[in-house]
Amino acid sequence: MKVLVTGGSGFIGSHVVDQLVDAGHKPVIYDRRPSPYRDDIQTELGELSDLTMLELAMSGCDAVLHLAAAADVNEVAKMPVESEAANARGTLNVLEAARGAGVKRVVYASTIWVYTGESGERVDEESNLGMPNHLYTASKLAGEMYCRSYNELYELEYTVLRFGIPYGPRARPAAVVPAFVGKAMAGEALTVAGAGDQSRRFVYVEDLASGCVKALDPIAANRTYNLVSDSSVTILEIAELVQELVAPTGIEYTEQRTADYVGVEVSGVRAEEELGWTAVTPFAEGVSRYVEWRREDEAAAPVPMQPVAKVATEGFTTALTRVRKSVAMPFAYAVASLMMLAAYVVAVDSLGLPDAQVGTLAVTMIAALAVFLLIELMWRNPKTRAISAVSSALVTAIFVFAVMTPWGHQVFHLATPGRPLFVLTITGVALVIALASAGIALARRRGLIDDVAAVRLSA
Ligand SMILES: NC(=O)c1ccc[n+]([C@@H]2O[C@H](COP(=O)([O-])OP(=O)(O)OC[C@H]3O[C@@H](n4cnc5c(N)ncnc54)[C@H](O)[C@@H]3O)[C@@H](O)[C@H]2O)c1
Incomplete structure (x- = not known):
């Protein structure tokens, strides 16, 4: 299958690209920056706002895995207009381009943040969702709604994947696991908000990527899945694990942050039953792999970027077509x-x-x-x-x-x-x-x- 991966140069998208290759598919990356991890994959550099470029990049694709977004909640709070443009209207453009290019399915990367504020012991894909209080969640939910609308109006297939909190190699340094590991490596104490008893459904990024590939299956047409692990980890447990794996640098307690995900338990049963997907990597194992990757990454020379000449030649024909078309x-x-x-x-x-x-x-x-x-x-x-x-x-x-x-x-x-x-x-x-x-x-x-x-x- 030829699959366009928007955000294929990012943290989760780059793992999705790896796993698509491993599964025998042909991925094409669509991103505003070249992949720092692979130079052997066709890459179309472009913005989500560029409908013409998106449609061109999708030509001949069977499916789109749409991961490009403003994914960092703090960045979203700092740049609301740009974030909404990427997450809500960007998704609308992806759907419209898919419709124009005759793509069969758009798989949309959403988040379990949509359950924030839900009451009850456990939520699943059928639970009613309340009104979101964070702009990130609002803009991601808008994307989910657009997927459904495009299916209703134009019969474009969708699959919504609500990701748990991902961690693992290539993670953004500001996320909790990388931040703790970075501090411990630098010999600094780890900072925990409140009592550190907030629990999160973490999911190892390679497990998540394999869930994205499975979501291309026909059974996943017009379905929504939570991709979460079946156990929760508290922030304090992460801090203690990092101390054990990296160095015992101590733990400091600060005030609780307002933008934290304080959600109920999210069920991953549907993904297991219908896609045969579960998060198989235990948390301690995943963090240990992250620490290993981080050490290698810091020790290694800077990863060479995609050769400029190749991007330039590949991009020239596309650029000409784009100018002609637009x-x-x-x-x-x-x-x-x-x-x-x-x-x-x-x-x-x-x-x-x-x-x-x-x-x-x-x-x-x-x-x-x-x-x-x-x-x-x-x-x-x-x-x-x-x-x-x-x-x-x-x-x-x-x-x-x-x-x-x-x-x-x-x-x-x-x-x-x-x-x-x-x-x-x-x-x-x-x-x-x-x-x-x-x-x-x-x-x-x-x-x-x-x-x-x-x-x-x-x-
Ligand atoms: N990281 C998380 O905690 C998390 C949790 C749940 C869901 N998600 C979702 O998963 C997806 C991937 O997240 P990630 O953590 O890999 O993010 P990331 O920031 O690492 O990757 C996003 C990629 O999209 C590209 N991009 C962003 N805006 C773009 C635009 N306007 N035009 C073209 N390219 C653009 C970036 O260059 C980047 O390579 C996102 O849709 C995000 O909302 C992430």
Whole structure:
């Protein structure tokens, strides 16, 4: 099976890529950065916001394993707009691209954080979910809902996987196990929030990756699975284990954090019964493998990045196709619109009105277009808002001078429109604005105008 792995350069995605290869599948990575772990896998560098690029990358794929996301809850809290764009709208784009490319199934990486706040002893995939309180959970749940909607509307198959808390080689340094191991290696005491009795359903990352591969099975179509281990570990137990495996550097207790996952017990029975998947790696074994990897990683020379020449050559053809696909259509639209506007002016001219009156009509349409574009394209970005206001006021002032004053009429050879021309002018302006708004909407959809980036750059 040819499978696109979004986020295939990341922590979990890179293990998924490894296991897809081991299982005889052909993975393709879609990520904004090259994989630091593999240079033998086809990689398409792109953003989740780039619908055209996503669709191109999916061509010929049977399934998509969608893992790319803003996955660090603290980063999400720091960058809410970008995180929502990646997690919610990014997932929508993946589904839309899959629909366009004729992909059969999208497997979506969600999280057991969706159960935060649930009451009762144990929750499973059928449990009702409450309203999320963290933006990370809200944006991941939005992705789950989009998967379902796409199935209802377009019959695109989905599988939702709610991951337990992953740990293991390649983990982000800020996660709890890497942070404890890092501190112990540096000879520092480990910090535990509260009494350290918060328990978590950790899952070893290679087990998780094998669950992702199993989720490609036909039985998993339109199903949701919790991928969790069957035992919980407390933060204090992790600290004690790390002390034992790395060095006895001591434990310090601090205040409880607000963004911690304080969930109920999550059942993994459905994944076991339907996919034959369980987390097989005991926690102590997984942490020991992580410590071993971390020692090797720190001792080794920096991992060579994917050869630049290869990425550049592979990317060149794709880039050309991308430019052709994303620019050709808006360009054709712009040409057709200009021809339509010119035809309108010629048609008005053929009514036999004086030249000055027809000139007024053409100038009014051009001025309306200029003011509309200046406001629509520059007002949203606070950095260009002042330019937008001043330049559109200037265009309006010149227009009023040229069309409404006797001096303007002399300089520009125009006339104040009479009643029949007034109606024709209003119609022309409406036509210009309708065509321009549709053109801008098309360019935004193709990623040629990125308002989120504009706002971000200006922040
Ligand atoms: N790590 C966890 O604790 C955890 C827990 C449950 C679920 N998940 C989910 O698992 C998935 C993978 O998480 P991870 O821990 O491997 O994260 P990660 O940050 O290690 O990997 C995410 C990858 O996605 C890429 N990416 C992010 N935004 C992108 C964008 N807009 N366009 C293109 N590429 C983009 C990044 O470059 C990165 O390589 C995510 O969907 C996450 O929500 C993670």
